[in-house]
Amino acid sequence: MFSDVFDSHLFPPPWVLDEHVVCRLVGSNDAPTDEEAAAMQHSIATLQAQLDLPSGLLDHTGTRFIDSAEIQTLIDRRRIANAPFRKLPTELICTILLLVYNDHDFGTRRPHPLWHLSHISRFWRAAAVGCAQLWTNMAVEIVDPSPEAMAVRYPLEKLAMLYERAASLQISVSLTLWSSSEYLEATWLPVFLAGSHRWGTLYIRCSAARFALFATLNAAGRLPLLEAVSLHSLESNKAPCGVTELFANAPRLSNIDLTDASSQVPSPILTLPWNSMASYRATYDLRLHLELLHRCQNIKSAVLGFLPPLAVTHSLPPAYQSLSSRGTTVMARRLQALTLYTPSRGIFRSLDAPNLQTLFLCWEVIGGPLLSFLQRVPPNHFSANGNILTTLVWDRVRLLEVNGASAWAAFPSISVLRALPSLRRLLIRVPQAHQPLEPSRVQRQLFLVTLAQTRETCPMLSVLEIEDAFLACEAEEKYHVQLIHAVCLRAGDFFRVFRWAFGCRWRAGAEARRHAVGLVTALKAQGQVASGFEIEVLDYLDMTGLKS
Template identity: 25%
Template sequence: MFSIVSRCIECGAKSSPCDFSAIPGTPHHALLNSNDVPLESDAAIVKSTISRTDQHLAWLDREIARLSEQLKQLEEERLRWSSYQAKNRGILSPLRRVPTELLCEIFGWTLTSARESESQLARHPGFCETDSPWVLTHVSRTWREVSVSSPSLWSIVAVNFPNLDLSSSYPLAMIETHVARAQNLRVIFRGSDAHHAPNQIEIFRYLAKHASRWQELRIDLAGSLYPLLDSLRGCVPLLCRVWIRCPGHIPSPEAQSFDFLNTASSLVDTAFYNPPSDFSFHPPSHLTRYELEATLTIHRDLVALAPHLVEAHVYVTDNEESWPRSHEIIGLSLLRRLYVSNGGFLQYIRAPALEELGLHISTASRLHLESFLMRSSCTLQCLCLPDCADFSPYDFNVQETLAVLNNISSLVEFRVNISHSAHQVNVLLAGLAVSDARTRVVAPQLSCISFTPEPWLLIPFDYGAYTKMIKSRWDSPECALTRTELCTSADPGLAPFGSLQLLRENGLQFMLRTGSEATRITSRWMCTYTFDSY
């Protein structure tokens, strides 16, 4: 049993252990074990005891403080020895003997991709010493030598002025060092019309001096940057991917600033949002992907000059009434993925290799689609349905959609993007469900059906009807369904999908994707990308 050795409060010498109990049979003992009123003679004894106890408690407090300080010193000394031991063990670490080539490969995996960099820029300014590759230069001399001598680690230059603190700025010297260590460059530049104009001009002007090394450019333009684009004309021989977003209306004189795109001989992928009305683009014949908001005339001229297109996002800004009635059919023999905001565009092209199509279904667009399929003789495998008022002047027509699904026997995948209201989509769920054996099954050949319900929908997505529809098609011997996906920014939990979890155990591929992963997948469904989702 642990006991405390008492000491004399006068000299500190060891004494017998303290006795905290009164002698049985004494008045003091009786008072401690009762609520009796003490006599005057008893009170004197109690006061004397309290005084001696106070002195002993004070001595104990001093001992505790002394021992606590000693314990603190011992703990600090142990920490120093432990750190010293870790450093010595580090000398023998296998990491010190990793070949330079392997170390460089490992460093490469610490980098974010261009897509992830853009997604991160939506949350913080970027270009920070605590991010890779800069952080790698502060670990050891070897790591610094390897990282500094590996140009691929420094290829992405990402800046985000909208998220930069008003009192801050991007250090030009740091960007100069970053660019000097790179070979080819992938530039991600988010400009702002609200603030930091001098710093934006300074940084972009410096990056433009190295435009001959640009392989990718993703830029959210600010008004102050338009004049600087002129310096890029004829200076971007390696530029193969471009993403440009303009801040609304652009004065006509500024449209000439984008002529540098017509001198980008290596360009294979381009996306342009809010371009000027008189914007003109003459792509190289080897362009494989484009995404553009423009008039029908611009789109027709563009695809006619790009016979090697594999993927296209065609957002037509003018009204169909102004479109020409007589026209030459443009052949796109390599086109595999196409999104069109207006089905009328299909009457101008032939695409025998088309596999994926994003289209808003209406009576008019269904007729255009049928004519296009007959003319192209393509094996369309995937249909993606947008539900956004910005993409089409027509309402979502459920019956026309079901008719299209029934009439295209090659379709195996059906995707529905829900961004405005789930009312018609909920009606569509009922149409896709298998009610009984006597009812004709809609599009039994579909092996994958996917939806993107969002929590902010004016009329919410009916998860119960969705689950019922999937289960009915899974149970039907006529249906080929093997996979279903739900993509939503907010996790709905697993409560609505109890029966699907059971079907998953029997082989159904049920995927629930949320957050940024859902955004990226939905963007790919629509053959598009944005700063936050690409």
């Protein structure tokens, strides 16, 4: 470009020597080598020195043939070609890609940000291809199982490439079969299952009868690394079939999810590696649950749904043929989290879990069996529908979560909280689904005012969170602000955090929300509220709001 200018000189300027390098890098999106980067950096320094010369001043050669605009263009081109992000360390690029991958919401249809990042430069793409952690998830959803469609969406060569890029890492597999075909069952699926020795997590959704297609996985050595399994039938009234012995030879299996524990469809009964099981979710007869908890002594988390008692046991797998109605208590020493769906008071009579930390009941129950269970097992975190709280008596609870339309009525007196001296965080959630049982203003005010006036009741309580879907109209904005004012004055030196989520139709009350936060700021300035007090007024639907 400038060779005609510098023909008379023995050594051309550095920006003439590296011009072909800059053109190649900008056009090809390649990353520069160390030598090329050093040469461009030297050119930038030389050009910058030319640009900094006073107007009309000649350099040491006695000539200055390039104006300032051209010099700036040359500098910018070299800075683009030599940008640091084009050749960051491979480890740093992999870290960036993994963070972006983990933060992406796969439920949306927007392009994955990894597609953009991998096109920053070819060096970035090479780093992405060589980052094994990015290739450990295999999600396959088959709607059209014809050979032509499968060759386009899920060619076998693509699956082989994914295994190769994942190096020696475990693969998380998700397979959804909406329909099947002869090609799928005879050709594609056997090749797909051939990589089962690499699987660490397996999630299968298909019709109940099609689970039989995976029967070959029960052979020894087929699932040596498998740790977590989730089986779900696409037929709401049928459980997976033919899976009884499917995971009997999976020595590392520790987490299993069988259908929805809140449904009344029985989960498939499996033969499992008892000693390695740490978590399971299923719907069984009470005796089966107790048998599993007895055999799996390492269980830490269980989500249980209950069915009527089994009438006969001859249809059970061989591993359960000796099942008997246990009259003694089952000891689950390592159980830390227990979730119960549908009523079954027998579980409270028959289970002892001394290390339980979290108990969640999604049904209302009041009675002697639960009280006896709570006296034996005082968890640190209790969550239940509101009616349960009138029988709550134990002193190790740190986090209390109250759900349902009866949440406000669950506190008829402060005596309920007097039984919780270790309580640190209180959550009250009143969902919109219970609108026919809308709580009254009196119930809300009675609880908040009483709680604020009796600091000695829960001396460790510092966080109060309320999600109330009934505060849903603009007409109550004044009442909202008055209520917040009362809470701030009475509890500003008590709570460290007060978080209030209003009803989902209260979005138009943004002015009232600002007024509430401004009120807290003014009270802080007057010394009526502790300086560390924090209030956050939210919208119940999107949970975004103003904070003070």
